[in-house]
Every structure is written in structure tokens, then in C-alpha cells.
Amino acid sequence: MNKKAHEFVEVKREKLLEEAGRLASGEYHLSTITAVDNGEHLEVLYFFAVPEKNVTLKVKVDSRDAKVPTITPVIPSALLYEREIFEMFGIEIEGHPRPRNTFIADSYKGEPPLLKRVKF
Amino acid sequence: MKIPIGPVHPALEEPLGLSFTVEGEDIVDVDFRCGYNHRGIEKLMETKDFNQNSFLIERICGICSYTHSLCYHNAVESVGEGVEVSKRAHYLRVITAELERVHSHLLWAGIAGEEIGNKSLFMYAWKHRELCMDSLEEITGNRVNYGINRVGGVRYDLTPEMGKRLIERMDKTDEAVDYMANIFLKDPMIDKRASNIGILTKKEAYDLGAVGPTARASGVKADIRKDDPYSCYNEFDFNVITWDSGDILARAAVRILELKESAKIIRQAVKNLPEGALWNKNWKIPAGESVSRTEAPRGEDIHYVRTDGGNKPYRYKIRAPTLANILSVPAMFKKEHIADIPIIVASIDPCIGCMDRVTLVDATSGKRRIVMMKELRK
Known part of the structure; x- marks a missing residue:
């Protein structure tokens, strides 16, 4: 198999915009954004594909201070994915142009459902 | 209003x-x-083991169920050192994936025909889709959720006789595709309903992250089978179909012409099917993480898995192609x-x-x- 190399790159929250902007300066594709709940902290993952490799940016945030800056102004396709991590993990997206529910029913009143402490 | x-x-x-x-x-x-x-499949998967998830994952979709299965198995099989999967198993996966693309695109052609009032096209496309469904049933035993994949390989083999029948059916499908390509690209009624309508420009498609035929119809040459080959796709000779106009007709043309490319891949896979074991039963998924992308009939499908060394995924993320394409709809x-x-x-x-x-x-x-x-x- 001839799969492209895949890199996981850890970036600081403050550096996220800069790093994402650098990836988006050439030919790029943002596949999706997701998060992983590790209890003490949350990892936010940005899956990029650039011509020579696939790059996943990892941003670690404290669970009690779960926010990341929005990348939608730089990368328009991030709009829905950012809404999704906001709804599913309660991660605040600072400066999101159109924040609102897209995936979870308006009647759902519980905690963000993909957090590990939420049981069904 | x-x-x-x-x-x-x-x-x-x-x-x-x-x-x-x-x-x-x-x-x-x-x-x-x-x-x-929203059925909470990602959350549910955290409570099931890798074998159970192998079945659950196909229940995401009723049409392109197999691409999720393929993506899932590629993801879990490449965590850490990786599980070795024989070439024969990969080829059988490719055959199933391409058959799925053929049936999905034919289904779409029928629905598109119906939406613009061409009921005969609907009947014609779905009639020939049945040939493809027959092949899938013969190979996997199922028409919709095939259940052919298992971690480490596949369950069912393709005998030479089955391969022969498969090729015969593909020949018939090809004839039907030629006929339909003629209708889609030359019929004045379809032209009136489809050309210069619902235009998605190349820039919009690129910026909004469109994938699959939607992106390719706007001139974005993106196909995971070529860009990031998985499951031995690099061993097959096929073209990535693109179209520049970005209208409905372009999206129809891309899908119809792709059917021919899929048939080409299936013929090559049946002809060059390598010998080998179907299943590697000595597998264990270590702690780690992995990302896998496949080209679903509707575009790029991406899965991400995080494991902790146990028999269940710690976190599983699925992004199906329609979510990537839905942002482009308002632009159209x-x-x-x-x-x-x-x-x-x-x-x-x-x-x-x-x-x-x-x-x-x-x-x-x-x-x-x-x-x-x-x-x-x-």
C-alpha cells in the first residue's frame, strides 16, 4: 500500500490559528475536527490533508477551561465541524461566526453527550 | 417569505x-x-468490542454501508504496528467497494431521473442496479449490509465461477451505462433542467471543503483512491473524472462516467486476484491512534480511532461525506x-x-x- 504519511502535531492553543493558517496557505483540505475526552483535559484534533502528507493538529485544553479560537474565518469548511465539537464536547469556540445547535435536538438538556462522564 | x-x-x-x-x-x-x-453511534461504539463494531459500523448507512466498514477496518488495522491483511483480502474489499459505488451511483441516477420527471430513466437505472445487487448477494450473501469484512481480512472468497458471472454482469451494466450517459449528456429535456442550474464554482467547492463527485464536478480533482491510496488502490489503473461546469449536469456526468471506471477496477481485480489467506486471525489492537480515509460513493469518508490496549475503542470518530458536502448546498x-x-x-x-x-x-x-x-x- 502506498498510503500518505500521517503526522500528529501537538500545538499550543495560542499557536493554533497560526499553524492552521500555515497549512491552509497552499493546497489543503480540512477533513474534519473532533475531540477526545481524557478526563483532566480535552484534546481537539484538526485533520488536514496537504499534497505531500496528512497532518493532524492536536490542541490540548484543560477540561475546566475548554475553549479554542475559531478557525472558520481562515478555513470556511470548519464551520460545521466547530459547531459539532461545541455541541458534543462543550468546547467553546471563541469568535465563531454563527454559533448554534446543528446536531443535537433542541430538547436535549443534558451535558455534552460525548464527554466520558455522560452515560446513557 | x-x-x-x-x-x-x-x-x-x-x-x-x-x-x-x-x-x-x-x-x-x-x-x-x-x-x-443522530443515533449516537460514536458513543455506542465505545461500549462494544472491535468485532461487534465491525457489524455496527455498517449500520451507519443503508446505501454506502461498505465504505464505512472498509474505513473502520483500515483504521483499526493500522493502529500501532498494524494487523497484516493479505493482498487477496484487500482485492476482495476493493471489489465489494467498487460494486457498492456502482449500485449507489445507479441508484442516484434513477432518483435524479425521477426528480426531474423522467420516470423511465428511474426504472431503467434501477433495473440495471439489480444486476449489481445480485453480484453483491452472490459474493457476500447480503444485499445491503454485506458483513464481508472482519478485523484481519474478509469472510468470504470469490471463486473463479463467481468472478466470471460478475464480469458478465458488469458487461451488461456497462451497456446500460453507455445508454444512460447518452441520455444524461444529450437529452434536451435533461439539458434544460440540469445545465447552468445549481452551480458550485471551483473556488466555492474548494473553500467549503466539498468532497467526491460534488467537488469533482466543479473541477476539484480530489479522489482519495488516487490521493491517498488505501487497500491496494494504487495497483489499479483508472481515471479520476472531473468536469468544469459545476452545475447539476456536471454532477450527473461525473457519476455516470465514474461507473465505467469502477467497472474497469472490478475487471482488473477479478483478473489479477492474488492468492492468499482470507483472514489473519492473529491480531491484537494495541494502544494508539489512527486515521483512515476512504473514497465513498459520495466522497471522502474519514474515521479516527483512539485505543487504550483493551478490546474496545476509547474514542471513535466518523465523518461521512454528506456532512462535508452539505455546506456547499446553500451556495448552489x-x-x-x-x-x-x-x-x-x-x-x-x-x-x-x-x-x-x-x-x-x-x-x-x-x-x-x-x-x-x-x-x-x-
Whole structure:
């Protein structure tokens, strides 16, 4: 198999915009954004594909201070994915142009459902 | 005036609520809401082991179920050192994946025909889709959720006789595809309903992250099978079909011409099917993480898995292609007419059954009336 190399790159929250902007300066594709709940902290993952490799940016945030800056102004396709991590993990997206529910029913009143402490 | 369309149809995977702002017949703005059928599969997968998930994952979709299965197995098999999968198993996976693409695109061609009032095209496409379904049933035992994949390989083999019958059926399908390509690309009625309507420019497609045929019809040459080959796709000779006009006709043309490419891949795979074991039973998934991308009939499908060394995934993320394409739909609607709503939405190949009930709201009186999709098509 001839799969492209895949890199996981850890970036600081403050550096996220800069790093994402650098990836988006050439030919790029943002596949999706997701998060992983590790209890003490949350990892936010940005899956990029650039011509020579696939790059996943990892941003670690404290669970009690779960926010990341929005990348939608730089990368328009991030709009829905950012809404999704906001709804599913309660991660605040600072400066999101159109924040609102897209995936979870308006009647759902519980905690963000993909957090590990939420049981069904 | 605002026209909300959708959202609920419980039998389909992605019901979608669309809200159109119209001035007379012209659409000036559109907003949408999805997630009406969110089933929490990602959360559920954290409670099931890798073998159980192998079945659960195919239940995501009723049409392109196999691409999720392929993506899942590629993801878990490449965590850490990776599970070795024989070439024969990879080839069988490719055959199933391409058969799925053929049946999905034929299904789409039929639905597109119906949306623009060409019922004979609908019947014709679905008649020939049956050949493909027969092949899938013969190889895997199932028509929809094939269950052929297992971690470490596949369950069922392809005998030479089955391969022969498969090729015969593909020849027949190819003839039908030629006939349909002729209709889609030359029929004046289809031309009137499809060309220069629902245009998605190359820049929009690129910026909004469109994938699959939707992106390729706008001239973005993106195909995971070529860009990031998985499951031995680099060993097959096929072309990535692109079209420049970005309208409905382009999306139809890309899909119809792709059918020929899929048939080409299937023929090569059957002809060059390597010897080897079907299944590597000595597998263990270590702690780690992995990302896998496949080219679903509708575009790029991406899965991410995080494991902790146990028999269950710690976290599993799925992003199906329709979510990536849905952002492009509002761009396609700008300045189009209400009558084109069904075919424009259908042109990205979502699960459009969710659109079969429409509520018209008159903004001035606030009155609500429910009309069936049929009425809208008139």
C-alpha cells in the first residue's frame, strides 16, 4: 500500500490559528475536527490533508477551561465541524461566526453527550 | 417569505431541515439544520468490542454501508504496528467497494431521473442496479449490509465461477451505462433542467471543503483512491473524472462516467486476484491512534480511532461525506428557483427521502400549510 504519511502535531492553543493558517496557505483540505475526552483535559484534533502528507493538529485544553479560537474565518469548511465539537464536547469556540445547535435536538438538556462522564 | 423544507423521515439516515428565504420564485438565502436522526453511534461504539463494531459500523448507512466498514477496518488495522491483511483480502474489499459505488451511483441516477420527471430513466437505472445487487448477494450473501469484512481480512472468497458471472454482469451494466450517459449528456429535456442550474464554482467547492463527485464536478480533482491510496488502490489503473461546469449536469456526468471506471477496477481485480489467506486471525489492537480515509460513493469518508490496549475503542470518530458536502448546498441555491430545490439537493446525492414533506410558511400571515414533495415538483 502506498498510503500518505500521517503526522500528529501537538500545538499550543495560542499557536493554533497560526499553524492552521500555515497549512491552509497552499493546497489543503480540512477533513474534519473532533475531540477526545481524557478526563483532566480535552484534546481537539484538526485533520488536514496537504499534497505531500496528512497532518493532524492536536490542541490540548484543560477540561475546566475548554475553549479554542475559531478557525472558520481562515478555513470556511470548519464551520460545521466547530459547531459539532461545541455541541458534543462543550468546547467553546471563541469568535465563531454563527454559533448554534446543528446536531443535537433542541430538547436535549443534558451535558455534552460525548464527554466520558455522560452515560446513557 | 420563508419556506422550511424537511426534516424528518425516520427511514433515512440523514434527514435535513432546510429553510429557504424566497422572493417570488427566486431563492435569496438558505439555512439548514441536521442531526434529526443522530443515533449516537460514536458513543455506542465505545461500549462494544472491535468485532461487534465491525457489524455496527455498517449500520451507519443503508446505501454506502461498505465504505464505512472498509474505513473502520483500515483504521483499526493500522493502529500501532498494524494487523497484516493479505493482498487477496484487500482485492476482495476493493471489489465489494467498487460494486457498492456502482449500485449507489445507479441508484442516484434513477432518483435524479425521477426528480426531474423522467420516470423511465428511474426504472431503467434501477433495473440495471439489480444486476449489481445480485453480484453483491452472490459474493457476500447480503444485499445491503454485506458483513464481508472482519478485523484481519474478509469472510468470504470469490471463486473463479463467481468472478466470471460478475464480469458478465458488469458487461451488461456497462451497456446500460453507455445508454444512460447518452441520455444524461444529450437529452434536451435533461439539458434544460440540469445545465447552468445549481452551480458550485471551483473556488466555492474548494473553500467549503466539498468532497467526491460534488467537488469533482466543479473541477476539484480530489479522489482519495488516487490521493491517498488505501487497500491496494494504487495497483489499479483508472481515471479520476472531473468536469468544469459545476452545475447539476456536471454532477450527473461525473457519476455516470465514474461507473465505467469502477467497472474497469472490478475487471482488473477479478483478473489479477492474488492468492492468499482470507483472514489473519492473529491480531491484537494495541494502544494508539489512527486515521483512515476512504473514497465513498459520495466522497471522502474519514474515521479516527483512539485505543487504550483493551478490546474496545476509547474514542471513535466518523465523518461521512454528506456532512462535508452539505455546506456547499446553500451556495448552489443562490438565485435559483423553488422548482429546482429537489434536483439541486438530489444532485449532491444525500439521502433525499428526508425531503419528501414540505411546509410552506407565509411570513406575512404566519399560516402554515403542508405540501407533499410531489406538489413542489409540479
